Amino acid sequence: MTTFAEELKTIEEKVKAHLSDGRFQHCLRVKDYAIKLAKENHLDEEQAALAGLVHDYAKERPAEDFLKVIDQFDLDPDLKNWNRSIWHGVVGAVMIREELGINDPAILDAVVNHTTGDGVAMSPLAKVVFMADYLETGRTFPGVEEARKITDQSLDAGVFYQLKHTLAFLADQGNPIYPKTVASYNEWARHFS
Numbered sequence: 001m002t003t004f005a006e007e008l009k010t011i012e013e014k015v016k017a018h019l020s021d022g023r024f025q026h027c028l029r030v031k032d033y034a035i036k037l038a039k040e041n042h043l044d045e046e047q048a049a050l051a052g053l054v055h056d057y058a059k060e061r062p063a064e065d066f067l068k069v070i071d072q073f074d075l076d077p078d079l080k081n082w083n084r085s086i087w088h089g090v091v092g093a094v095m096i097r098e099e100l101g102i103n104d105p106a107i108l109d110a111v112v113n114h115t116t117g118d119g120v121a122m123s124p125l126a127k128v129v130f131m132a133d134y135l136e137t138g139r140t141f142p143g144v145e146e147a148r149k150i151t152d153q154s155l156d157a158g159v160f161y162q163l164k165h166t167l168a169f170l171a172d173q174g175n176p177i178y179p180k181t182v183a184s185y186n187e188w189a190r191h192f193s
């Protein structure tokens with residue numbers, strides 16, 4: 001019998017081996033913030049911890065690894081027009097399943113959606129990981145304290161806050177915006193209007 005704490009430690013070692021120290025520490029902080037948000041929202045803390053820990057597992061892989069997985073697992077070929085920012089969630093979830101042996105569909109779904117968010121039907125666990133990634137205690141962007149307060153009051157309001165600000169930031173930088181990010185924003189904007 002392996003306990004959850006033992007499983008988490010094993011996965012933690014594997015995540016650490018694939019990431020720079022800075023990004024590994026970010027993953028640990030996302031894990032902790034995801035546990036906090038799971039508690040506040042009466043969700044499974046173990047799922048939140050594991051999803052937060054692994055969410056950026058694939059972030060430092062070479063492009064060719066992602067391109068190989070897109071072909072091998074018949075993922076949307078349009079993904080090839082994007083980059084690591086988008087790949088590490090959508091394609092990274094496949095690597096997490098194959099390489100870390102995490103099969104829980106709720107955890108994999110949360111990883112898939114952690115960068116782009118998803119529409120109003122987004123799962124509570126996916127909302128928690130999406131917000132923990134944005135709000136973990138190492139984040140220092142202007143407005144982070146306000147974003148933390150809003151999210152403590154309402155996870156949904158936090159999701160919309162992040163989508164609004166990320167979209168505005170990407171557009172301000174003249175960056176291409178992944179269609180799912182726009183679609184997610186539109187659904188939440190209608191929901192809150």
Ligand code: GDP
Nearest residue numbers: 056085086114115116133166175176177178181
């Ligand atoms: P991180 O992996 O912890 O750095 O955080 P995320 O996975 O949330 O985001 C990764 C990067 O993707 C960040 O620089 C975001 O600004 C960027 N990003 C988020 N959504 C989009 C999008 O729709 N299009 C593009 N091009 N970049 C995005």
Ligand code: FE
Nearest residue numbers: 055056114115
């Ligand atoms: Fe990420």
Ligand code: FE
Nearest residue numbers: 114115133134
């Ligand atoms: Fe994020």
Ligand code: FE
Nearest residue numbers: 026055056133
């Ligand atoms: Fe992250």
